[in-house]
Amino acid sequence: MVTHNHEVPIRLFQDRPEIAADLLARAVGTTIPLYTSAVSESEALTNCDPLELNCDNVAVFRNAFGKPVCAVITEIQRSEDKDKSYTWPMYLTNLRARLKCQAQLLVICTDEPTAKWARQLIKIGPPEFVLRPNVIGPGDLVRLIGGCDTREAVELLILVAATKEEGAGTESIARDLGRRLNELSEPDRKKYTGWAFQLLSTAACEILENEMSLRYEEYLETYAGQLELKGEARGEARGEVRGKAKAVLEMFELRGIEVSDVARERILACTDPEQADRWFTSAFSASTAEEIFD
Template sequence: MVTHSHEVPIRLFQARPELAAELLVKTFGAALPAYASALPESEALTNNDPLELNCDNAAVFRDEAGVPAFAVIIEVQRRQDNRKQFSWPMYVTILRARLKCPVRLLAICTDSVTADWARRPIEVGPPGFTLLPDVVHPEGLLEMDEQGSAKEAVEILILKAACGGPQAEQVAHRLGRRLNELSESDRQQYAGWALQLLSDEACTVLEEYMSMTYQEYLESPAGKLELKGEVRGVRRGQIEGLLKVLQARGIEVSQSTLDRIEVVSDEDELDRWFVRAVTVSDAEEIFD
């Protein structure tokens, strides 16, 4: 039966095929060929036999001359299905023969049990002819969303929403923050997909974010708290960088100097101290 948790992830890959390559690189460290464009490929993988084969989604990545560099088949797997041990190798070999390029199979699994099942090697027959699907584990998705652009973060969070589970409201909060960084058209499209997947409680959370602009969010109590946390994080990074420079140059930092550095709140002042730290002979000189 077709469900939102199956169809919405497929739409993400149809809308932006590059997501498949990004997941392979960030999740598995895949070394993929260079490409200039990424386009959806027909999901129909039927050969000349009457048997009809259709994967969930396929994307082809082409070089600057338009020649296929590699392709990715995406399967959204919500449960174990041992028939895939036979259909998945056919998907890969048929698309490889059609495009004359390497093909990988990316399985998006909505629970850990299914993910463990999908990771099992599929022995096709001849020695060494083994299909090893790339499997995205649902628990790893939530940690990935802070690493990319707003659009990529939203896509990862929607994939996480498709997995369901007790983290729905946490996902909704993160989605609301990142959606408000997008253009209005993207914001509405992605929000519409997310609302099909989230629980009623999580939908309420997301709708509250959608009712305000990004600037209005920043001015809200939650936005001010988040912004304050970001500022603290930036200041902490500046302080640690300054101390590392002094340490690398073998300059001792007294407790009184350290106390003065730790309490400063002016980022511009910290930048000036950092520049001076490169040339001073005594830690106290950074304050001059």
């Protein structure tokens, strides 16, 4: 099932592919050839019709002449998956053959046990033909933050937030994020804040709002816009409406407005996406939960 904790990190790498090269160099000690541009490309790595292969993200780094010099496949790994020992080597060989350049695998793990599992050598078969994945765990991300500039620190903090199940324990992240987000340009601040709100707990969202002194209109624009992105990522109408209904309840919780059992059931039972949108918009100003039904 698609979750914010999986999708938001992928959006980070899609938005700025250079993150993959930075993390490989700083956390793993692996460098890629000199390049002048980095572009996110299709994550489809299928090489034949019967078998479809799709990774989480592909970043292609090109020289001044537009020729690929390196490609980095990024995977967001939340648990052990025995099939990855077979699909990861295929990802790399297929992409290497397609682009005619070296390919790297970067695995971002959301917990240390998964990171330990992902670091195991994958023995392909012939002598010395092995794959050693480049793996970064939550602890590695935290250690990197201190030496980063503001934008890089914000990106790493969002990745760390994505490692927290259901937004738990993200209050300290919210404080650090709030201070650093204030230093970014307006477009970047809105973009990263929208992603952060999808990952942080309710208490952490309140802390972030206070740290940033967000204007109410700005908060509405950011959160609502990213909610729509979540619906697109899931790609199912029922899941989209369900997500919007939950967002209405989350907004009331964030604002400290009590929701009766009757109102909660009515909101969650909504099947009309336009109705859910209207309720979500009304939830920002309603003084009671029942007001959104008027």
